[in-house]
Amino acid sequence: MQIRNLFCLILFLVVGCSKPNWTPPSVSTKDLTPLNDYRIVRVITHLHTPYSYDACDKQGLVNGVPNANCLAEFRRGLCDNQVDFAMLTDHPEHMAETDFKQLLLYQTGDKLAPNDDAPVSSTLGGCAKGNTPQLSVGFEGALMPVLMESQIEPDVTTRLALYQKDDSNTVARLRTESNGLIMIPHTEHWSIDDLQALAPDGIEVYNLHANLDPKIRAAHLEIPSFDPALNLLPYYIDPYRQEIPDLAFIGFMEWSPVYARIWDALLARYLKFTALSGCDSHENTLSSIAWDDERLDAHRRLMHWVTEFAYVKENTFDEVKTAFQNHRVNLVFEGFGTPDQFEFTASTSTTTAMVGETLPLEESQTRIRVKVPNIHAGSFQPGYATDSAAGTAQIKLVLRKISIKSQNSDIVAEAVDQSIDFGVYEPGIYRAEVWIRPKHLSSFLNYDYNQANLDHLWILSNPIWIEAAAVTEGRKTTRETSLEEN
Numbered sequence: 001m002q003i004r005n006l007f008c009l010i011l012f013l014v015v016g017c018s019k020p021n022w023t024p025p026s027v028s029t030k031d032l033t034p035l036n037d038y039r040i041v042r043v044i045t046h047l048h049t050p051y052s053y054d055a056c057d058k059q060g061l062v063n064g065v066p067n068a069n070c071l072a073e074f075r076r077g078l079c080d081n082q083v084d085f086a087m088l089t090d091h092p093e094h095m096a097e098t099d100f101k102q103l104l105l106y107q108t109g110d111k112l113a114p115n116d117d118a119p120v121s122s123t124l125g126g127c128a129k130g131n132t133p134q135l136s137v138g139f140e141g142a143l144m145p146v147l148m149e150s151q152i153e154p155d156v157t158t159r160l161a162l163y164q165k166d167d168s169n170t171v172a173r174l175r176t177e178s179n180g181l182i183m184i185p186h187t188e189h190w191s192i193d194d195l196q197a198l199a200p201d202g203i204e205v206y207n208l209h210a211n212l213d214p215k216i217r218a219a220h221l222e223i224p225s226f227d228p229a230l231n232l233l234p235y236y237i238d239p240y241r242q243e244i245p246d247l248a249f250i251g252f253m254e255w256s257p258v259y260a261r262i263w264d265a266l267l268a269r270y271l272k273f274t275a276l277s278g279c280d281s282h283e284n285t286l287s288s289i290a291w292d293d294e295r296l297d298a299h300r301r302l303m304h305w306v307t308e309f310a311y312v313k314e315n316t317f318d319e320v321k322t323a324f325q326n327h328r329v330n331l332v333f334e335g336f337g338t339p340d341q342f343e344f345t346a347s348t349s350t351t352t353a354m355v356g357e358t359l360p361l362e363e364s365q366t367r368i369r370v371k372v373p374n375i376h377a378g379s380f381q382p383g384y385a386t387d388s389a390a391g392t393a394q395i396k397l398v399l400r401k402i403s404i405k406s407q408n409s410d411i412v413a414e415a416v417d418q419s420i421d422f423g424v425y426e427p428g429i430y431r432a433e434v435w436i437r438p439k440h441l442s443s444f445l446n447y448d449y450n451q452a453n454l455d456h457l458w459i460l461s462n463p464i465w466i467e468a469a470a471v472t473e474g475r476k477t478t479r480e481t482s483l484e485e486n
Ligand SMILES: [Zn+2]
Pocket: 186, 209, 210, 280
């Protein structure tokens, strides 16, 4: 621990700070502002139930039965955070041998769809807030199929072996036989060439488990192994009950440059896919109990931090699948607050493209809009905004354009606390980032107060593709030709 940190810890223990009045935040997506006839749903695309061999401190199944406490924690996490849709991604060990009804955690009061005999999703009953999270089935081996509609391969032993593979053949089989979308988790381990060869439907460009693991941080993320972990102690032992354990993960939201490098390079190679954030909650990393009597890595805490906001017409299995197929998704680090009224769109005189969509360039008429989001007033308990110690968050918007030549991205526009309105004069692949300096949390970050003065990633958009008007030129597609000019 650095001397300065040690000094701060001692000072904090002796003097203490202003008393927070914290209740776990949660905003219903029904209260968020719709955009161009779409509503937002809160989705998590990487989660482990007791059916993963390593979940629940490796006690997920006890004599073949899901660990009741861990299962209850899992359901409570989805309910309390008002998650609309959770794509379950249990490891093949147990997932491959288990039927869909069990994998969907079915219990009395839940509703299976489209029917009880061959369900693809379930809707949880019994949430205290009256919300109804939906679940779907997938798995995490080296590949991570989500939104599967069935198991594939009748023999369980053969199936288990198949689910561990990571070749193009397996991608094709899973895509056609399970009807799922094939995602790649933990891309920090992957080479760009191997990812390109698999042409997945989506890849993770952030993973909370990777950020929490000192070995992965050092080996693959190019960030220091232990820095944020050294700041966790006060969340466990705070005798004044003033540190907010829900905010303990703020230091682990650091965005490794490795992810941007992989993401931008694949986009530059003309791959179209959906970028995802991996919540990857297991209840198997920080099992000690924080001062608020809940384990630090409780599903409820982790599920709050890392989600995707998808644009759908309604919250159904098919609509969510369509949104993820069409990249109509923003990655949101919601522990900083729930963003509302964010917009990343491109328009011409006649058409508006949402995030993830493609728009033909119209000369002198094409504009990209990145609208600065608000922090929804329900993000924290009433009174936080009027706390005299709390400041106002600073929000920085960044618009990036993928460079085909250098296979990374360049900043083409930037704005602080105001929106970007950018005239587009050439085709290209554009994506937006929203960074937040969370001064509004300063009174809740006693010992970790430095975090309130740093810029943290709050929202990552999927790209918008601006293409040249259609022309045919040799063997190449219009898109390849137009992008190469940049
Ligand atoms: Zn993981």
